[in-house]
Amino acid sequence: MTGLRTDLYELRMAASYLRRDMVAPATFSLFVRRLPPRRGFLVAAGLAEALAFLEGFAFDDDELGYLRDVVGLDQPTVAALAGLRFTGDVRAVPEGRVVFADEPLLEVTAPIAEAQLVETGVLNLLTFHTTVASKAARCRLAAGDAELVDFAFRRTHGIEAGAGVARASAIAGFAATSDVEAAWRYGLQPSGTMAHSYVEAFPDERAAFRAFAADFPTNPVFLVDTYDTPAGVRAAVEVITELGLTGPLGVRLDSGDLAALAEQTRAILDGAGLTQAKIVASGSLDEDVIAALVAKGAPIDAYGIGTRMGVSFDAPSLDSAYKLVAFGDRPVLKLSPGKATLPGPKQVFRDPAGASGDVVGLRDEPPPAGREPLLVPVMRGGRRLEPADPAGEVRAARRRFDADLAWLPEGARRLADPTPLTATVSPGLAELRDRVTAQAGRGGAY
Amino acid sequence: MTGLRTDLYELRMAASYLRRDMVAPATFSLFVRRLPPRRGFLVAAGLAEALAFLEGFAFDDDELGYLRDVVGLDQPTVAALAGLRFTGDVRAVPEGRVVFADEPLLEVTAPIAEAQLVETGVLNLLTFHTTVASKAARCRLAAGDAELVDFAFRRTHGIEAGAGVARASAIAGFAATSDVEAAWRYGLQPSGTMAHSYVEAFPDERAAFRAFAADFPTNPVFLVDTYDTPAGVRAAVEVITELGLTGPLGVRLDSGDLAALAEQTRAILDGAGLTQAKIVASGSLDEDVIAALVAKGAPIDAYGIGTRMGVSFDAPSLDSAYKLVAFGDRPVLKLSPGKATLPGPKQVFRDPAGASGDVVGLRDEPPPAGREPLLVPVMRGGRRLEPADPAGEVRAARRRFDADLAWLPEGARRLADPTPLTATVSPGLAELRDRVTAQAGRGGAY
Structure with missing residues (x-):
């Protein structure tokens, strides 16, 4: 089983949420804060592996015994974890697509304990695969x-x-x-x-x-x-x-x-x-x-x-993050220096002509004229919308990368001193950010 | 099963050896050619994982079917692989010990097809664990x-x-x-x-x-x-x-x-x-x-x-190698530019006083005065000499590292511009190297 494939703090937080009947849906957004030096773009990868992880997430009896006897979780929490599965929704950028900094690659919406428990595995898999696919893409260039x-x-x-x-x-x-x-x-x-x-x-x-x-x-x-x-x-x-x-x-x-x-x-x-x-x-x-x-x-x-x-020798990891952006009906953010986040579920809108960078907006706002949304639904109620197809998924991802490589502006393709496209924030998202920041400044995180 | 956890070329070479009844024992030596920049020493790690890999190495029916139907191995080869297990001997530097460049961390002696098939897994595991333990040791310093x-x-x-x-x-x-x-x-x-x-x-x-x-x-x-x-x-x-x-x-x-x-x-x-x-x-x-x-x-x-x-960010891998050093009763080497190897099964002799670097010698030569051998037998006939003990192995390795850290000369401990100890070659090994090189130069690899 895979339930222990998480950080201890996820388990403690989940236990606390479960004890307190905090079951409202939370949305977490996974993104890369900044590109490594000498990267003009990233290649989204690892999604199928992450979805398999989510579908398999569960605790077996031995694992539950460890959590009770060694970690010290109490019996009601252990009982709650015994029945826990990932029942949430996932939207994501399809594998093989080119992405940039500050754009969500994936958003999870699930009861907060579930969304929290899967953080480590999902962040691990998307970070690793995206790191390597991005390095491999440079070799191909x-x-x-x-x-x-x-x-x-x-x-x-x-x-x-x-x-x-x-x-x-x-x-x-x-x-x-x-x-x-x-x-x-x-x-x-x-x-x-x-x-x-x-x-x-x-x-x-x-x-x-x-x-x-x-x-x-x-x-x-x-x-x-x-x-x-x-x-x-x-x-x-x-x-x-x-x-x-x-x-x-x-x-x-x-x-x-x-x-x-x-x-x-x-x-x-x-x-x-x-x-x-x-x-x-x-x-x-x-x-x-x-x-x-x-x-x-x-x-x-x-x-x-x-x-x-x-090992992506010159940049063996990415500055990736999986951050809470909404809980129940309220958008949230954090203001930590250098690590501030944008509130609310999001969408990325791309210019198919490649003339300008992506726009990061609110999930439900209409696409700006001529732009296409990058995130698509991939899981609902804990089940993949498309059945697993290990070979087909790789082929489809490679076709998407081929298309995006043809689209990618020359400056972002350069191996040395590339100029990545820069995402901008939509007016709707900017307005929400300012409102939530002002409220957080008054003592709340709403 | 784990039989496919290898590079295709290992399988092709093994198939060729099996077809030709080349079953003489081969010795392969695993070592790090040079330390990464800013590393004054390495911490040997991953051995228990490698031994578990060796004990589990086998092909199941699905894997054999893939090798026959997709890779195209012929039926006699597939039949030979069906019964293949790792039956060899392994000597290794115990986990947690400090090591340097050009010193064998592990030597495998087994029928050449077996020793070849396990190369990828053993090299992978020792390289990865040693890379990370060595980085973690710097954090501790x-x-x-x-x-x-x-x-x-x-x-x-x-x-x-x-x-x-x-x-x-x-x-x-x-x-x-x-x-x-x-x-x-x-x-x-x-x-x-x-x-x-x-x-x-x-x-x-x-x-x-x-x-x-x-x-x-x-x-x-x-x-x-x-x-x-x-x-x-x-x-x-x-x-x-x-x-x-x-x-x-x-x-x-x-x-x-x-x-x-x-x-x-x-x-x-x-x-x-x-x-x-x-x-x-x-x-x-x-x-x-x-x-x-x-x-x-x-x-x-x-x-x-x-x-x-x-990810050992500044040095996410090591320049490690797993090289044939003896086949049957003849020592072998390669002379590739920048990648030449030393022939014959080896031992590393350490000065417990820390006054001088290690001596790399022949496996069977007596230790120079006052020096202790680093490699010890850990597997014989494909079975570990000590039963697996995941927690105990880590504790023992940590104790060894504690002791070696106290032994490590100041120059090698320095975080910036460290001076690693340099291994020297024993007179016996130098003589063998010169003799085998001269013979290789005349057209043979003896």
């Missing part, structure tokens, strides 16, 4: 037409994170993943051939390449940098020629000066008539390294991108 | 005698990563975690009281504090920065006085100038006779912020440290 493969699994933050990275990078347009479980779960293309250890397990490179090609004649990719790269490429060429391989195949470069080695490798391959052979590059790649390789015209057909994408 | 609490769960890389961060930070000396599931699983102290949303759900701060203290009179911590911090502290004092609370309690500051606010808060609390009330600080903390607060003499008793520790 850098790589042009080259194919991208997720090689991150070995250094993600745990095993589950590996699957999350595979999913998030697929949304951003990666063509395949090395993570077999993730490929299975999400209908992705699994990818991978050999490591240095394979080459070392044979008496020499030719023997290793010959064995591998015999066992996997469909699209073998020979790793050529174990000892000396040009010699490794020539060994691959000999084996390819000797075995008469004519289908798709390639070589992988994993170390050294990739631009120079790719040139040399291309020349050796072409000289042997293997113009169809692809060159795959890997090894500590990120969008900056790829952009530099592309700028040099390195003849690289595909990039295997690992750790630096999978 | 910064905080002096103040108590540290893991608040990272909401922004770790997924739900499972939250539990991993709680565990890794506990090894480094954190006193408690907000992650309830992790506290349950690993016998940690769960911690947390209220969020801003709780304060906002009541008509004013006094009403919120009064309700919370009534529901949780044992050690309540009042969050005082929702609207105006000094006013919040005064509201807490009024409620404490009104309800006659005399046990342990405190206030939490989560925004603003924490040093100045802590001073003001201490003065208000002391002025009301609440000298026992603790001040907890949180909000984008890391070792640098904490060190600055400590340097200013800020009267803060405990720190809640979240995202920046939980």
Whole structure:
């Protein structure tokens, strides 16, 4: 069960609400306060994982026993938690859409104890997936037409994170993943051939390449940098020629000066008539390294991108928040320095022409002329409006990202010194903010 | 099942080995090639998780069907994988011990297909846990005698990563975690009281504090920065006085100038006779912020440290590797530029006096005078030598870290510009390296 997958303070607050019969619906809004340096946009991701978390949220007997015996919750509270499920409504920006700072990605409306208990899981999942999808999107911008493969699994933050990275990078347009479980779960293309250890397990490179090609004649990719790269490429060429391989195949470069080695490798391959052979590059790649390789015209057909994408090395998290914006019929806010929030349930209105930034307004206000709302209902009464479809969700998200990438203004796409679009506040929301702030200043949070 | 929790290339290589009856034992060595900037040492962590992964490694029928039908492995290979378990031996540095670059943290010896298949999971888990424990250790160094609490769960890389961060930070000396599931699983102290949303759900701060203290009179911590911090502290004092609370309690500051606010808060609390009330600080903390607060003499008793520790913000991964060092009876290495490896099974020999860096030698060579070996046997024939004990393992690891922290030379402890100890290579290992390199240069990897 998943009920303990929360912060202790959520449980204490929920217990207090349940004891006091505070069951009015609360709306919490999840947003990113500011973009990390060098991010011109974010790619919304993780929603399907968050909805699965919400549908599964419940406490089993062992968990309830822990809360009673170790955490010290009293019996009436434990009994109330035993029957608790998430019964709320969720509106969200669909996965794959491009978003910016200060815009709600998701809003939960539920009895306040439920909405509070799920904060940790929902915030965790949307933050993680959006962080990685946004980093992966930068790799895609850098790589042009080259194919991208997720090689991150070995250094993600745990095993589950590996699957999350595979999913998030697929949304951003990666063509395949090395993570077999993730490929299975999400209908992705699994990818991978050999490591240095394979080459070392044979008496020499030719023997290793010959064995591998015999066992996997469909699209073998020979790793050529174990000892000396040009010699490794020539060994691959000999084996390819000797075995008469004519289908798709390639070589992988994993170390050294990739631009120079790719040139040399291309020349050796072409000289042997293997113009169809692809060159795959890997090894500590990120969008900056790829952009530099592309700028040099390195003849690289595909990039295997690992750790630096999978942990979003330069910005491994987002300044995300899940904040109460309404309780019962009153909008609320907080005024903490640097962390003030906007009251009330919201909507984001986008200009499909891309000529101006998004407008953040009230949930129920009519869209400004020509603008489209970004948040859509995705869950009602604790049930998803669309049944879970792990592979279909990723495909749909990737299509949305493709469309939004075409829409995204040049300034926000830039890898270096990007200019993100800035969201503005609608007159209706500004009026509500000023009114609630004035009331809070007089001692209440209404 | 867990068999698909691997990279596709591991499966292809394993399939090739199985087809060719290449069943000789291989030894793979896991080490960190270089420390991240600003790290003077690492804290070994994740071993118990890796051993659980190894014990559970197996393919179920659905997974085998996927490998046959989608990945395209042939039936004899699928049949071989159906019966495959990890049957190897593992030696490792115990969790909690301080380690440095170029030292094996773990060595696996197993039939090569098995040793290859588990690479991804073992490398993933040791890298992730060691990354986070090492960051958490820096927070501990910064905080002096103040108590540290893991608040990272909401922004770790997924739900499972939250539990991993709680565990890794506990090894480094954190006193408690907000992650309830992790506290349950690993016998940690769960911690947390209220969020801003709780304060906002009541008509004013006094009403919120009064309700919370009534529901949780044992050690309540009042969050005082929702609207105006000094006013919040005064509201807490009024409620404490009104309800006659005399046990342990405190206030939490989560925004603003924490040093100045802590001073003001201490003065208000002391002025009301609440000298026992603790001040907890949180909000984008890391070792640098904490060190600055400590340097200013800020009267803060405990720190809640979240995202920046939980994703190891400034160094979210390590340059770790899992490399073949022996196959059958021959030591092997690779010579890739910048990624060359040392051949043969190894041992790390430490000077308990701390006067000199570790010596990396051959597994079976006698320890140099006065030095102790760091790697110990932890698994034989695929079974752990000690039964799993999630809570006991964390406690033992924390004790080891306490001892190693007392041993660690000052230069390596420094937060800024640390000087890590440098491992040297024993004469025996150097001789083997030179011999194997010369042979590889003549065309073989022996």
